[in-house]
Amino acid sequence: MLAWRVTISAILIPLLVLIFYLDARAGESSPWLLVLVTLLGLRAVWELTELLRPRIPQLNFPLMCLCVIAIMVGSWWPHLRPDPPELLDLTPLALALCFSVMLLCAVEARRFQAPGHSWENLGTETFIVCYIGLLLAMTAQLRWVAGEQAGYLVIGSLVLCTKGADVGAYFAGKRFGKRKLAPVLSPGKTWEGVVGAVLGAALCGWLWLTFAPGWFVPDAKACPWYYALLYGGVISLAGMVGDLCESLLKRDVGRKDSAALLPGFGGLLDLLDSVLYAGPVALLLWKVLPLATWM
Known part of the structure; x- marks a missing residue:
């Protein structure tokens, strides 16, 4: 199953990058x-x-x-x-x-x-x-939110932090997970996984906001490292809440997946649950934190 998920991701991610590239060129x-x-x-x-x-x-x-x-x-x-x-x-x-x-x-x-x-x-x-x-x-x-040139820098920060949180939660939960986070609603989630998610997202946020700004905005400087870590950590928490809320919608009607769109992933909502919740939070953070050093 893990190999299948990696294969699907290897197809979907380049396709998404292509759409973003075409969109950035469209103005x-x-x-x-x-x-x-x-x-x-x-x-x-x-x-x-x-x-x-x-x-x-x-x-x-x-x-x-x-x-x-x-x-x-x-x-x-x-x-x-x-x-x-x-x-x-x-x-x-x-x-x-x-x-x-x-x-x-x-x-x-x-x-x-x-x-x-x-x-x-x-x-x-x-x-x-x-x-x-x-x-x-x-x-x-x-x-x-951070200017037309930086649009996909900002979107990329959201996607990387939410997926970094998923990866961190998976490996920390698998290796150290003992205490259940929501045993009835989502039995697979643990508090150790939450720590892994925060660390994974914080690392992704720091890496992306330190080294990627110059790819999108000429002469852009990296934001302070502590704001980048804070951004990633908060995004991870918002994404986990979104994941739990989507689980609530499914469990209340006795379903494991929202649909059978992609084997190993479930439905589209199973892919978007954390991004849907973390997106407005990311928008707020980009408005209140000095992440956009070029503005």
């Missing part, structure tokens, strides 16, 4: 990234819908997809204009989210037949739209 509007994030969002909505369909059969999948597309376009709208803003403008994203919630409520009111299901339908649809659409859209804002 600040980032059309390739918009397409990628939208497709990921639609697939993730489908997985959550199918995961919950046995319990809530009346979920409106097309409507949720429409809302997620609106949120993605809203998050991109400031960067599609001829004069993109210097600072992040989240007003169109907030409006798209507001109108999405309003639309979900209106459609549920239109199809009301009898008491007993509307709260479950509306609450679940709103949660799916926010969990997928809003978290993905906020994560995508990393493309611009």
